[in-house]
Amino acid sequence: MSQEEEIQENLEKKEVRAIFIIMGLSLLIFVIFVVSLFYGVGEIPRQTVLDILFNNGGSRGQIYVVKDMRIPRAICAATVGAGLAISGMAMQALFRNPMASPSTLGISSGAAFGASIAIAFGIGTSIGGAPMMAFIFCLITMLAVYALSITRHGTPVTLLLLAGVAIGSFFGGLTSFLHFIVDAEALQNVVYWTLGSFDRCYWSAVRTGVPIIVVGVIILCFTIRELNIISLGEEQAESLGVNTRRVKLTILLGTSLTVGGCVAISGVIGFVGLIIPHICRALTGPNHKILAPMCIVSGAIFMMLMDILSKSGVILDSVIPVGVLTSLLGAPFFIYIMRKKKTEFW
Numbered sequence: 137m138s139q140e141e142e143i144q145e146n147l148e149k150k151e152v153r154a155i156f157i158i159m160g161l162s163l164l165i166f167v168i169f170v171v172s173l174f175y176g177v178g179e180i181p182r183q184t185v186l187d188i189l190f191n192n193g194g195s196r197g198q199i200y201v202v203k204d205m206r207i208p209r210a211i212c213a214a215t216v217g218a219g220l221a222i223s224g225m226a227m228q229a230l231f232r233n234p235m236a237s238p239s240t241l242g243i244s245s246g247a248a249f250g251a252s253i254a255i256a257f258g259i260g261t262s263i264g265g266a267p268m269m270a271f272i273f274c275l276i277t278m279l280a281v282y283a284l285s286i287t288r289h290g291t292p293v294t295l296l297l298l299a300g301v302a303i304g305s306f307f308g309g310l311t312s313f314l315h316f317i318v319d320a321e322a323l324q325n326v327v328y329w330t331l332g333s334f335d336r337c338y339w340s341a342v343r344t345g346v347p348i349i350v351v352g353v354i355i356l357c358f359t360i361r362e363l364n365i366i367s368l369g370e371e372q373a374e375s376l377g378v379n380t381r382r383v384k385l386t387i388l389l390g391t392s393l394t395v396g397g398c399v400a401i402s403g404v405i406g407f408v409g410l411i412i413p414h415i416c417r418a419l420t421g422p423n424h425k426i427l428a429p430m431c432i433v434s435g436a437i438f439m440m441l442m443d444i445l446s447k448s449g450v451i452l453d454s455v456i457p458v459g460v461l462t463s464l465l466g467a468p469f470f471i472y473i474m475r476k477k478k479t480e481f482w
Contacts, residue, residue: 154420212337217439219349221431224409239406242304246277247399271396332405332459345401352394407466
């Protein structure tokens with residue numbers, strides 16, 4: 137057997153293994169989803185939760201807590217996790233940069249500012265103003281970061297990160313400025329978005345935010361073949377007939393929709409788009425046809441686990457915002473990647 141045939145055989149084995157992993161994780165999503173319903177507001181026995189799921193019992197109050205509070209919260213957590221993970225994957229492939237993610241490039245901060253404006257001033261409350269404003273400012277932020285970091289030689293890592301930090305800090309400052317000009321009730325709602333939490337995820341959030349995320353994820357999935365080629369370099373991609381300009385705009389649109397919908401639901405939850413794609417890439421390899429579904433299921437599982445940890449009272453008696461937990465986990469992981477890739481910065 138030649139070396140090329142051996143490499144091809146190893147790749148095929150790795151893809152088959154990845155497919156089985158994805159199938160197993162897909163089943164695990166259902167298990168974790170049910171487990172997440174055991175935790176939350178109100179003390180409800182686990183057997184009662186199961187009875188309520190199968191319409192076999194439970195008081196009116198218990199039914200309301202499970203079906204109208206815990207179930208939509210779990211749906212939102214799974215959707216946001218999947219959306220942030222595949223967005224991070226797409227951005228890392230587009231910029232060919234392992235450090236790229238919605239949080240590190242300031243995109244989440246821009247989306248949070250847009251949602252905060254809608255919440256603080258009641259913009260479009262009847263037509264989903266928060267998701268709409270989050271999407272608009274998410275797109276503005278991404279275009280600004282891309283415009284500031286692009287050069288005739290590509291998008292250098294240093295410029296990309298510096299532009300993301302600068303733009304993210306700017307929108308973070310604008311969000312903080314809102315704290316001083318809104319009333320107490322609006323201030324409480326705005327602070328909620330900056331922390332990142334699923335505490336207020338009801339069926340209304342599912343109806344307004346989840347469809348936007350799903351549309352964004354579908355758009356990104358349509359670019360999977362091109363992502364495999366673009367990750368080799370723009371010049372090689374163009375020589376193979378890929379319209380890189382169209383692909384970039386498609387990825388920018390899909391990522392803006394996805395991240396905007398996520399921020400509109402839960403606020404700023406950082407580092408998920410950084411952590412999950414790297415873990416999945418280590419398990420499945422760089423092929424985005426396998427990597428994309430892997431990121432979707434892994435992101436959903438990770439976020440639901442974080443939500444269970446946040447509301448279970450394991451760390452503190454009170455509920456901890458999910459954004460705090462992901463930052464505590466993501467920051468050390470970010471530092472690890474920086475040290476591993478430090479030669480690229482100098």
